[in-house]
Amino acid sequence: MTEKSTRDNIVEAAHQLFYEKGFDHTSFADIADAVNISRGNFYYHFKTKDDILKAVIDQRMAATRDMLDAWEKEGNTPKERIRCFIEIMINNRAKIKKHGCPVGTLTSELAKLGHPALGEANEIFTVFRDWLRRQFEQMGRTKDADELALHVLAGSQGIATLASAFRDDKFIKREVEALGDWLDAVASETDA
Amino acid sequence: MTEKSTRDNIVEAAHQLFYEKGFDHTSFADIADAVNISRGNFYYHFKTKDDILKAVIDQRMAATRDMLDAWEKEGNTPKERIRCFIEIMINNRAKIKKHGCPVGTLTSELAKLGHPALGEANEIFTVFRDWLRRQFEQMGRTKDADELALHVLAGSQGIATLASAFRDDKFIKREVEALGDWLDAVASETDA
DNA sequence: GTCTATAGTATGATAGAC
DNA sequence: GTCTATCATACTATAGAC
Numbered sequence: 001m002t003e004k005s006t007r008d009n010i011v012e013a014a015h016q017l018f019y020e021k022g023f024d025h026t027s028f029a030d031i032a033d034a035v036n037i038s039r040g041n042f043y044y045h046f047k048t049k050d051d052i053l054k055a056v057i058d059q060r061m062a063a064t065r066d067m068l069d070a071w072e073k074e075g076n077t078p079k080e081r082i083r084c085f086i087e088i089m090i091n092n093r094a095k096i097k098k099h100g101c102p103v104g105t106l107t108s109e110l111a112k113l114g115h116p117a118l119g120e121a122n123e124i125f126t127v128f129r130d131w132l133r134r135q136f137e138q139m140g141r142t143k144d145a146d147e148l149a150l151h152v153l154a155g156s157q158g159i160a161t162l163a164s165a166f167r168d169d170k171f172i173k174r175e176v177e178a179l180g181d182w183l184d185a186v187a188s189e190t191d192a
Numbered sequence: 193m194t195e196k197s198t199r200d201n202i203v204e205a206a207h208q209l210f211y212e213k214g215f216d217h218t219s220f221a222d223i224a225d226a227v228n229i230s231r232g233n234f235y236y237h238f239k240t241k242d243d244i245l246k247a248v249i250d251q252r253m254a255a256t257r258d259m260l261d262a263w264e265k266e267g268n269t270p271k272e273r274i275r276c277f278i279e280i281m282i283n284n285r286a287k288i289k290k291h292g293c294p295v296g297t298l299t300s301e302l303a304k305l306g307h308p309a310l311g312e313a314n315e316i317f318t319v320f321r322d323w324l325r326r327q328f329e330q331m332g333r334t335k336d337a338d339e340l341a342l343h344v345l346a347g348s349q350g351i352a353t354l355a356s357a358f359r360d361d362k363f364i365k366r367e368v369e370a371l372g373d374w375l376d377a378v379a380s381e382t383d384a
Numbered sequence: 385g386t387c388t389a390t391a392g393t394a395t396g397a398t399a400g401a402c
Numbered sequence: 403g404t405c406t407a408t409c410a411t412a413c414t415a416t417a418g419a420c
Contacts (some may be wrong), residue, residue: 006403022304025216027395041404043397100300104353108292108300111356112214125357150354150363151370158350161296162342164303165317171342178343198385219413233386235415387420395412402405 007045009035015056019095019102022109023053050117057120060102064124068131078135079187082152085132086183089159089176097167101160103128129153140190148186155179199237201227207248211287211294214301215245242309249312252294256316260323270327271379274344277324278375281351281368289359293352295320321345332382340378347371 004012013034017026028049032039046052071084089096099105103124110118132149141148159175162168196204205226209218220241224231238244263276281288291297295316302310324341333340351367354360 020304021306022216022301024214025305028397029395037403038405039396040398040406044403047397049396099304104357105300105304107357108297108353109214109304112212112291112297112301113217114213122357125354147366150358151367154350154354154367155346156350157353158346158348161300161349161353162317162346165296165299165314166342174339175343175346220415221413229385230387231414232388232416236385239415241414385420387418389417389419391414391416393413393415396410398409399407400405401407402403 006035006037006041010037010042010045010052011055011059014052015059018053018056018106019099023106023115024109024113050115053115053117054120057106057117057124061120061124061127064127068127072131078138079183082132082135082183083180085128085152086156086176086179089156089163089172093163093169093172096160096163096172097169098164100164101157104157104160125153136186139187141186152179152183155182198227198229198233202229202234202237202244203247203251206244207251210245210248210298211291215298215307216301216305242307245307245309246312249298249309249316253312253316253319256319260319264323270330271375274324274327274375275372277320277344278348278368278371281348281355281364285355285361285364288352288355288364289361290356292356293349296349296352317345328378331379333378344371344375347374 010031014026014031017030017034021030028039028042031052032042046055071081074081076084103121107118107121107125110121129146129149132152133145136145136148155175156179159172159179163172202223206218206223209222209226213222220231220234223244224234238247263273266273268276295313299310299313299317302313321338321341324344325337328337328340347367348371351364351371355364
């Protein structure tokens with residue numbers, strides 16, 4: 001069993017810290033401490049802070065694609081797959097209550113920083129959007145699939161933001177159910 | 193006509209910059225430059241960065257209360273008042289596309305910073321929540337008024353986050369309309 | 385109330401030994 | 403590949419003149 005490379009450890013620690021503390025507020029020292037390496041060594045692997053941000057975004061994009069592919073291959077109906085997406089809110093509620101949505105909070109921070117990597121971070125949203133759109137298309141909603149996809153995304157973002165503010169499990173459960181009911185209604189409209 | 197005090201100018205500039213650039217990323221130098229005073233003078237008015245954050249939050253809280261009071265006094269129906277709230281998304285869409293929701297982005301930043309003022313910032317959400325709850329109560333929804341209030345808040349947060357990511361006016365308009373339709377449905381349930 | 389000057393610290397980043 | 407210096411910069415904050 002091969003050990004994980006230092007580079008991988010750095011990306012993993014940075015990913016975690018950026019989510020917990022924010023990108024700007026996380027220093028190289030924070031990451032180096034978490035990985036137990038010196039700051040000097042750090043620079044052997046990443047030249048600038050933007051480089052490591054890019055690596056973190058790339059990793060999250062890849063992980064997102066893998067997750068969506070896995071749901072796709074489980075052979076359920078498109079409706080059940082969309083429900084997998086909605087239920088991330090339930091499964092990850094502990095983290096979401098503490099730090100919000102990993103994608104939503106990163107993009108809004110990068111937007112405020114005027115950071116050049118904002119476009120790449122927004123691409124993660126696009127990956128979700130396109131995947132959801134395809135699911136709705138497979139449900140037969142070819143005309144408004146993209147609009148429906150955005151509605152699901154917006155719903156999940158709203159839940160994440162308020163979950164973080166009010167730390168209320170019942171709220172999360174209730175809103176996830178409401179989004180599920182909405183999905184059922186969309187599906188039954190299409191069947192009819 | 194009395195000139196605005198330097199203190200007021202500082203709070204106003206800080207408020208704007210915190211919204212545009214984020215709290216942590218805004219330096220005293222940025223604020224001092226915007227007000228055209230020296231950094232030294234700055235410290236005469238505010239001892240620490242946390243002090244000015246507190247002043248900014250207090251000002252926003254007061255402005256929020258004033259806005260909600262004004263809507264309340266316009267003598268419309270509770271449903272029309274809630275619609276005023278929803279339509280902030282349309283009226284402020286230019287700023288929201290650039291910087292997101294002022295309250296949502298501030299609270300999520302403070303949460304990541306582990307900042308002690310997070311509770312106070314979250315209170316702004318509570319002001320909206322309580323006001324919305326009262327409107328639904330006046331509509332006759334005494335049992336689930338708070339749940340409905342949170343649903344409206346969550347809806348607006350979702351719209352703000354995605355509006356900022358995709359900068360899409362049509363998306364905003366469509367989701368605001370959907371939230372308005374939901375409100376109509378709630379109202380008609382109650383009438384029946 | 386406003387300014388200049390400056391202290392003290394943390395940060396991003398580099399150079400060079402091992 | 404990893405380390406120990408070290409630099410330059412930006413930041414929060416203070417002291418003291420006007």
